Amino acid sequence: MEQNFLIYNTLTRHKELFKPLHAPNVGMYVCGPTVYGDAHLGHARPAITFDILFRYLKHQGYKVRYVRNITDVGHLEHDADEGDDKIEKKARLEQLEPMEIAQYYTNRYHDAMEALNVLPPSIEPHATGHIIEQEELVKEILANGYAYESNGSVYFDVVKYDKDHKYGILSGRNLTDMINNSRELNGVSEKHNQVDFALWKKAQPEHIMRWPSPWSVGFPGWHCECTAMGRKYLGSHFDIHGGGMDLVFPHHECEIAQAVASQGDQMVHYWMHNNMITINGQKMGKSLGNFITLEQFFTGNHESLTQAYSPMTIRFFILSAHYRGTVDFSNEALIAAQKGYERLMNGISDIDRIQVSKECDAETDKFVKALRQRCYDAMNDDLQTPLVISYLFEACHLINNLLDHKAQICAECLKELSETMNLFAFDLLGLKSEKGANNDAREEAYGKVVDMVLQLRTKAKTDKDWATSDQIRDALANAGFEVKDTKDGVTWKLNK
Numbered sequence: 001m002e003q004n005f006l007i008y009n010t011l012t013r014h015k016e017l018f019k020p021l022h023a024p025n026v027g028m029y030v031c032g033p034t035v036y037g038d039a040h041l042g043h044a045r046p047a048i049t050f051d052i053l054f055r056y057l058k059h060q061g062y063k064v065r066y067v068r069n070i071t072d073v074g075h076l077e078h079d080a081d082e083g084d085d086k087i088e089k090k091a092r093l094e095q096l097e098p099m100e101i102a103q104y105y106t107n108r109y110h111d112a113m114e115a116l117n118v119l120p121p122s123i124e125p126h127a128t129g130h131i132i133e134q135e136e137l138v139k140e141i142l143a144n145g146y147a148y149e150s151n152g153s154v155y156f157d158v159v160k161y162d163k164d165h166k167y168g169i170l171s172g173r174n175l176t177d178m179i180n181n182s183r184e185l186n187g188v189s190e191k192h193n194q195v196d197f198a199l200w201k202k203a204q205p206e207h208i209m210r211w212p213s214p215w216s217v218g219f220p221g222w223h224c225e226c227t228a229m230g231r232k233y234l235g236s237h238f239d240i241h242g243g244g245m246d247l248v249f250p251h252h253e254c255e256i257a258q259a260v261a262s263q264g265d266q267m268v269h270y271w272m273h274n275n276m277i278t279i280n281g282q283k284m285g286k287s288l289g290n291f292i293t294l295e296q297f298f299t300g301n302h303e304s305l306t307q308a309y310s311p312m313t314i315r316f317f318i319l320s321a322h323y324r325g326t327v328d329f330s331n332e333a334l335i336a337a338q339k340g341y342e343r344l345m346n347g348i349s350d351i352d353r354i355q356v357s358k359e360c361d362a363e364t365d366k367f368v369k370a371l372r373q374r375c376y377d378a379m380n381d382d383l384q385t386p387l388v389i390s391y392l393f394e395a396c397h398l399i400n401n402l403l404d405h406k407a408q409i410c411a412e413c414l415k416e417l418s419e420t421m422n423l424f425a426f427d428l429l430g431l432k433s434e435k436g437a438n439n440d441a442r443e444e445a446y447g448k449v450v451d452m453v454l455q456l457r458t459k460a461k462t463d464k465d466w467a468t469s470d471q472i473r474d475a476l477a478n479a480g481f482e483v484k485d486t487k488d489g490v491t492w493k494l495n496k
């Protein structure tokens, strides 16, 4: 197909034509979770946003290597080289190994992602599994003169880097403002300047996760892992780096500085960021007390929730907004998403009940023939999923008209309508039918009963017992089953 896919690059602040460095291969890196607690709605958004991108690039024929990391060390509580390691703190509280905490929450994250029908990435590297690569990165930055050692820790020299390369190009921040706005250094700080960030931290005696290094027994700074692992698996220049907008500063800004300070140029061609989800206009967070985990959404077990919301309702809710727009959570908005999702699923399953005509009416013909390209155009315009959904709703409206005989469709257009809706709803938006396992089992069971009743009818007909055969046919019709005698045997379906 014609490749005219535009994506918004946070770095240039423009929509740009997507041109991979080594087509048909595409390298894509997305910052994954820090595994010290259950995934919440804020985790679902980047996972779903970049799942859409992953699906769409593959659909366009690219071979995508999608790397999404697991942060299991080095993410300190205050994001600024201070405080406890988030995982270690949890491990101390629960008297577990840090790796037990990381494994437990990684497993739960995977369960939540599977429920949301988020495809697993091609590689899911762990920070603790790449300490050597991170140390190599620190050595390169030190050798190039953009870092300094201080009391066993290594810090990135932001002021020096800014003079040569300009720091802050991704976030649009200016170093002088950052210095003026940062807290005064107290006398005991190891840093030359408060804006400097840690590449390696010497472990305090109580720190459990620690590795030997040329500088001290310690652990890597949080920003190192994504630069080191992105380069390891995608090469020193790769196509896409994504994550939530909250990662632009400092995390991704620091990643750019680390790349340039180590290898002399940037690694990433397109930086992509999804916007945040707010709750009543407020950022969601543990400390703010408005924190709802995905499991709580799925079970409804939270005081702010008036009901449970299924994984597909959550997915539909997130896709109903463009990924760069804000989304505000409310029960009303989620109930609307649930209705929208059900309407779309019903529309698609209703396609089977449409009777074809010899020809389309003019309006139907025009709509169906344009639908696929309109959906592609929306996806090509920086993944406009809300537009795709609105076109699929227009199609649902047409399906209702066709069932009410207010419109006419030919066999060829019906096939096109069905294929387009299936492609966009299931393959590309990644929605799936949520008929539970119970429902499926029940349907299978009554299917067997209907088959058995129809065998009795066939036997009655063979025995020329017309009264019994008619009685069975009428009873099934009353129960909503449509029975057809064809030359290949008896078929049936349940009319809704």
Ligand code: ZN
Binding pocket: 030, 031, 032, 226, 251
């Ligand atoms: Zn990262």
